[in-house]
Amino acid sequence: MEYREFGWTGVKTSNIGMGTYYDPTYIIMSRLLSYQRGRDEKLAALKEGLERGMTLIDTAEIYQTEDIVAEAIEGYKRDDLFIMTKVFRNHMRYQNVLKAAENSLKRLKCSYIDLYQIHWPNPRVPIEETMKAMEKLVDDGKVRFLGVSNFSLEQMRRAEEALAKSKLASNQVEYNLKARTIEVDLLPYCEEKDIVILPYRPIAHGALATPEGKLKAVMDEISQKHGGKTPAQIALNWLMTKSKVIFPIPRASRPERILENVGAVGWQLTADDCQRLEHTVTVTT
Numbered sequence: 001m002e003y004r005e006f007g008w009t010g011v012k013t014s015n016i017g018m019g020t021y022y023d024p025t026y027i028i029m030s031r032l033l034s035y036q037r038g039r040d041e042k043l044a045a046l047k048e049g050l051e052r053g054m055t056l057i058d059t060a061e062i063y064q065t066e067d068i069v070a071e072a073i074e075g076y077k078r079d080d081l082f083i084m085t086k087v088f089r090n091h092m093r094y095q096n097v098l099k100a101a102e103n104s105l106k107r108l109k110c111s112y113i114d115l116y117q118i119h120w121p122n123p124r125v126p127i128e129e130t131m132k133a134m135e136k137l138v139d140d141g142k143v144r145f146l147g148v149s150n151f152s153l154e155q156m157r158r159a160e161e162a163l164a165k166s167k168l169a170s171n172q173v174e175y176n177l178k179a180r181t182i183e184v185d186l187l188p189y190c191e192e193k194d195i196v197i198l199p200y201r202p203i204a205h206g207a208l209a210t211p212e213g214k215l216k217a218v219m220d221e222i223s224q225k226h227g228g229k230t231p232a233q234i235a236l237n238w239l240m241t242k243s244k245v246i247f248p249i250p251r252a253s254r255p256e257r258i259l260e261n262v263g264a265v266g267w268q269l270t271a272d273d274c275q276r277l278e279h280t281v282t283v284t285t
């Protein structure tokens with residue numbers, strides 16, 4: 001595994017992490033029927049990642065997976081891990097943020113959260129109110145660092161202005177070879193300020209693992225050059241090669257896929273490989 005400083009925080013985490021959003025049906029079944037489909041395999045996948053040195057895990061109060069994360073990390077030294085969760089947009093009022101964090105801590109069976117993220121902006125609640133609560137959590141030692149998710153550059157700047165003494169450590173947004181909107185302004189801004197980008201859907205929800213046509217041909221050539229790397233590994237490596245502030249968090253529900261994703265680190269695409277990939281894909285913005 002490779003470790004990098006998580007932006008300006010200076011904390012070293014694995015360069016690649018594990019996402020735990022499964023799908024809306026999973027969430028609904030879990031909420032209404034307390035049935036977590038495929039729980040054992042999901043747990044085994046997370047444990048495999050931890051065994052391989054993946055210390056970065058992303059969850060959210062809405063995902064219904066904080067308890068699986070809690071079980072997976074049992075027995076690991078808490079300080080070696082970087083646990084990230086999120087408060088949902090319906091909990092943006094001051095008291096609701098504090099309560100949501102308490103509930104997440106209980107489900108995670110942790111005394112602190114490494115990165116607490118606002119899942120989506122909510123224009124109906126002043127960002128100052130939300131950020132006041134977020135900073136209270138930092139003051140109380142319940143949260144180490146603050147992040148946002150799905151915030152545009154403008155929304156991010158406003159969130160930063162609303163903070164009295166903390167700084168934003170990250171923004172979690174969609175980013176992959178095919179979805180590159182953030183390259184226009186968000187990525188350069190975050191690079192300048194050493195703020196981490198946590199790209200979600202890093203393999204385009206699985207699509208980049210099964211490329212077709214010209215992209216498949218280019219990936220096959222690149223794979224040969226790098227000792228048989230798979231399309232998913234190439235897509236993930238492209239993200240990490242792109243910038244030192246990028247920490248992808250692919251989700252994988254099976255241990256064998258986690259193992260494959262671990263193989264996305266420890267080598268590097270060349271500038272020419274990256275250019276060829278970028279020129280081959282059809283970008284959606």
Ligand SMILES: NC(=O)c1ccc[n+]([C@@H]2O[C@H](COP(=O)([O-])OP(=O)(O)OC[C@H]3O[C@@H](n4cnc5c(N)ncnc54)[C@H](OP(=O)(O)O)[C@@H]3O)[C@@H](O)[C@H]2O)c1
Pocket residue numbers: 018019020021022058059119149150172173199200201202203204205206207209232233249250251252253254257258260261
């Ligand atoms: N902040 C937000 O609003 C937001 C939104 C979406 C996602 N996220 C976060 O980002 C994480 C990742 O995003 P995502 O899950 O939407 O998309 P993703 O990681 O790009 O893709 C996940 C899909 O790819 C499959 N996969 C994983 N590794 C693979 C491999 N090596 N080969 C082939 N297929 C592979 C997974 O399979 P299986 O799981 O079936 O094994 C799953 O179907 C989430 O889990 C969540 O933590 C955040």
